[in-house]
Amino acid sequence: xxxxxxxxxxxxxxxxxxxxxxxxxxxxxxxxxxxxxxxxxxxxxxxxxxxxxxxxxxxxxxxxxxxxxxxxxxxxxxxxxxxxxxxxxxxxxxxxxxxxxxxxxxxxxxxxxxxxxxxxxxxxxxxxxxxxxxxxxxxxxxxxxxxxxxxxxxxxxxxxxxxxxxxxxxxxxxxxxxxxxxxxxxxxxxxxxxxxxxxxxxxxxxxxxxxxxxxxxxxxxxxxxxxxxxxxxxxxxxxxxxxxxxxxxxxxxxxxxxx
Numbered sequence: 001x002x003x004x005x006x007x008x009x010x011x012x013x014x015x016x017x018x019x020x021x022x023x024x025x026x027x028x029x030x031x032x033x034x035x036x037x038x039x040x041x042x043x044x045x046x047x048x049x050x051x052x053x054x055x056x057x058x059x060x061x062x063x064x065x066x067x068x069x070x071x072x073x074x075x076x077x078x079x080x081x082x083x084x085x086x087x088x089x090x091x092x093x094x095x096x097x098x099x100x101x102x103x104x105x106x107x108x109x110x111x112x113x114x115x116x117x118x119x120x121x122x123x124x125x126x127x128x129x130x131x132x133x134x135x136x137x138x139x140x141x142x143x144x145x146x147x148x149x150x151x152x153x154x155x156x157x158x159x160x161x162x163x164x165x166x167x168x169x170x171x172x173x174x175x176x177x178x179x180x181x182x183x184x185x186x187x188x189x190x191x192x193x194x195x196x197x198x199x200x201x202x203x204x205x206x207x208x209x210x211x212x213x214x215x216x217x218x219x220x221x222x223x224x225x226x227x228x229x230x231x232x233x234x235x236x237x238x239x240x241x242x243x244x245x246x247x248x249x250x251x252x253x254x255x256x257x258x259x
Contacts, residue, residue, distance in 0.1 A: 002067055002145055003181075003208060004055075005158040006116075008123055009138040011166050015120035018223045019162065019177045020065060021208065022054050025215050026240060033221070033235040033247045042090045043233055043249055045219060052083020055221055056090050057233060061119045061253040063223070064089045069112030069129050070145035070205075072196030078111035085110065089117045100126045100133045107131060114143055120225035140166075146193065153187035154208050174222045174234050181220045183208040211241030229253040 004020035011017065022045070024030070029048035036042045044056025055065040064086040089099050096118040103115065107128035114127045116136075123136040125148045134148065140163040141148060142155040149155070161180045166172070187206045189199060197205070210216040219237045234248045 002205075002210075003143070003154060003158060004065055004067070004116075005140065005142045005155075005162045007140045007162060007166055008136060009121070010140065012227075013170060014166075014172065014224050014226050016063065016123075016223070016225045017162070017166060017172060017177075018063075018065070018221075019158075019181050020055055020221045020223075021181050021210075021217045022219050022221070023205075023210050023216060024218045026218070027214070030218060032219075032237055032245065033233065033249070035249075039087075039091050042087065043251075044087070044090070045221075045235060047081075047083050050081035050083050051087075052081050053086050053090075054083060055223075056086055057223060057231060058090045059251060059254045061225070061229065061231075061255075062090055062096075062117075063119060063123070063225075064115070064117045065143075066116075067114045067143055067145055069114060069127060069147075070195045070197070071112065071129075074112065076111050078109055080109045082110050082113045085113070085115055086117075096122065096124045097133065097135075100124050103128075104131065104133060114145075114148065116143065120229075145195070150193075152193055152206075153191045154206060157183075158208055172224060174232070177222045178220055178234075178236060181208055181217075184211065209241075211238075216241055225253070 002023035006018035031046040033045045041059040044053040046053050057063050066086045112129050118124050125134040140159050142159040144155050184207050186203050192202045192206050221235045224232045231251050236246045237244050
């Protein structure tokens, strides 16, 4: 996943609202979001190449998400798939903080990445680039392929869109959030980071929604957890920029969430 924005503990009705785009090569096999047959309490899409995931929730209220850290001037290291980080947290009995401490210990097992883990009550962030565990403050945050809240244009734009909408609405309309994540306009070259991919590719990757010949936004997910611990999870899948299918799930968190 390459872009997400979320608001934590800042709305009268919702403890957590999150919207995310997963950008990936079109050829990489992926299963749509569902409850996993091998871990029935985990709801997530699944990368069928490595059997991990980029974003998920479980029936006990644990939430986790992952993005890669993009810097082609750095050597690529790590022998384990980063998608296993999210699935491991959702399957574990560890608190988010304990899990992040364990991840920090094993940080060299993975190529550069950003991880969010926690619940609608409390979230933590860790990057094996920065190598520090951060307790996330209440409010609106954004994450792409740099550190949390790095002011890339599409991160700032997505955060602003979400914050403005949630300030004005009592009950969210997922269609509005999906529309935010489908914005395909690119940002001016002078505003873009230099991650070592070249100016043309940097421009392609600057949009919120990405579509190209071989790579782009594969799915968008909207997740909300309200103050009654009711979870709404909806995923829309795209094929080369065109909508194909959708999955929607609703459930109530079964027991007090982890913190």
